Amino acid sequence: MQKGQIFKIHSDFYYVHSVGADYECKVREVLKKQKQKIYVGDYVEFCNGAIEKILPRKNFITRPTVANIDQVIIISAVKEPDLNFTQLNRYIAFAKYHNISAVLCFNKNDLSEDDKTIEKVFSIYQPLGYDILFTSALEGYGIEDFREILRGKTSVLCGASGVGKSSLINAAVPGMSLRTKSVSDKTGRGTHTTRHCEIISLDEDSRIVDTPGFSHLKFDFLLPTEVGDLFAEIAKYKGFCKFQDCLHLTETGCAVKEHINEIDETRYQSYTEFVEEAKEYKEKVKYQGIKTETSHKQHYNKTAVKISSRKREGARNTKKQNIYKDVENERIN
Numbered sequence: 001m002q003k004g005q006i007f008k009i010h011s012d013f014y015y016v017h018s019v020g021a022d023y024e025c026k027v028r029e030v031l032k033k034q035k036q037k038i039y040v041g042d043y044v045e046f047c048n049g050a051i052e053k054i055l056p057r058k059n060f061i062t063r064p065t066v067a068n069i070d071q072v073i074i075i076s077a078v079k080e081p082d083l084n085f086t087q088l089n090r091y092i093a094f095a096k097y098h099n100i101s102a103v104l105c106f107n108k109n110d111l112s113e114d115d116k117t118i119e120k121v122f123s124i125y126q127p128l129g130y131d132i133l134f135t136s137a138l139e140g141y142g143i144e145d146f147r148e149i150l151r152g153k154t155s156v157l158c159g160a161s162g163v164g165k166s167s168l169i170n171a172a173v174p175g176m177s178l179r180t181k182s183v184s185d186k187t188g189r190g191t192h193t194t195r196h197c198e199i200i201s202l203d204e205d206s207r208i209v210d211t212p213g214f215s216h217l218k219f220d221f222l223l224p225t226e227v228g229d230l231f232a233e234i235a236k237y238k239g240f241c242k243f244q245d246c247l248h249l250t251e252t253g254c255a256v257k258e259h260i261n262e263i264d265e266t267r268y269q270s271y272t273e274f275v276e277e278a279k280e281y282k283e284k285v286k287y288q289g290i291k292t293e294t295s296h297k298q299h300y301n302k303t304a305v306k307i308s309s310r311k312r313e314g315a316r317n318t319k320k321q322n323i324y325k326d327v328e329n330e331r332i333n
Ligand SMILES: Nc1nc2c(ncn2[C@@H]2O[C@H](COP(=O)(O)OP(=O)(O)OP(=O)(O)O)[C@@H](O)[C@H]2O)c(=O)[nH]1
Pocket: 107, 108, 109, 110, 111, 135, 136, 137, 138, 139, 159, 160, 161, 162, 163, 164, 165, 166, 167, 168, 179, 180, 181, 182, 183, 190, 191, 192, 193, 194, 195, 211, 212, 213, 214
């Protein structure tokens, strides 16, 4: 039996890297029957082109789905497409949800006409403790810093289509020529040039994962009261609110609202948007009669479900359980 790491998945084929060689593998029927999902980044045991076992994950993120990573690098473009702070806050909150550290990278710096964007970015995100990078994949600006951030880690590049994720990898890795494509004139968005996640090795211990841009991330899988945990500046005060289930919107005795001057407007705006999305999830949970306490606990990358799947299968109330599975699958897919 050999051990290796999945670096690419194409339909039914799993590409495994193991001591200096790559293997094309399929998955053993027994794993398929157990409905075990395999992610890019998973460590596996395989034999004669068949994956036998998935080894325990250190962590993972969904959308894009990648396992065993050290950090996410959230790529935004300062222009083409326009910098979207809600989208950026969304990615930041997603990383926090998965308890994985994030670096913020602002690409296409060559298109920036003034320093206003740079100032705004620093004023919002530096106090929150994020590493911030400005780059131009086109002109090679900031690429040394970008390489430095990657050193000794497995990093996932996240960000909307067309922001330049693949271009940055091409600029940072000698001899790399990943496919890139210009942002559509009509929509101002990318065209999903990268279709799959793929791990690219920079050196012995630095790896980078190119991913397709995601545009439909939504907080429709957690409860409204949990959204505040994903914003450090809100989480800081939430313990002092009069009501434990305070959503920091219009409630009396809200400690977050008392300190609203310290919170950036666009950050708070994003927070309220995500709370609305989470409310939709809560309605769904209520409607389907699922106990909210079983909703999830992925925060610290422990198991997603409190009840073990074996117990669930054995439970009598199978109807309820199946509904639960549907919600769970939706979250993961
Ligand atoms: N002006 C400028 N253009 C850039 C820069 N980086 C990338 N581009 C261009 O932006 C377009 C999109 O780049 P990609 O690297 O394909 O973007 P992506 O994020 O990988 O997109 P998806 O794979 O669709 O998610 C291409 O035409 C690139 O040439 C940059 O720093 N400056």
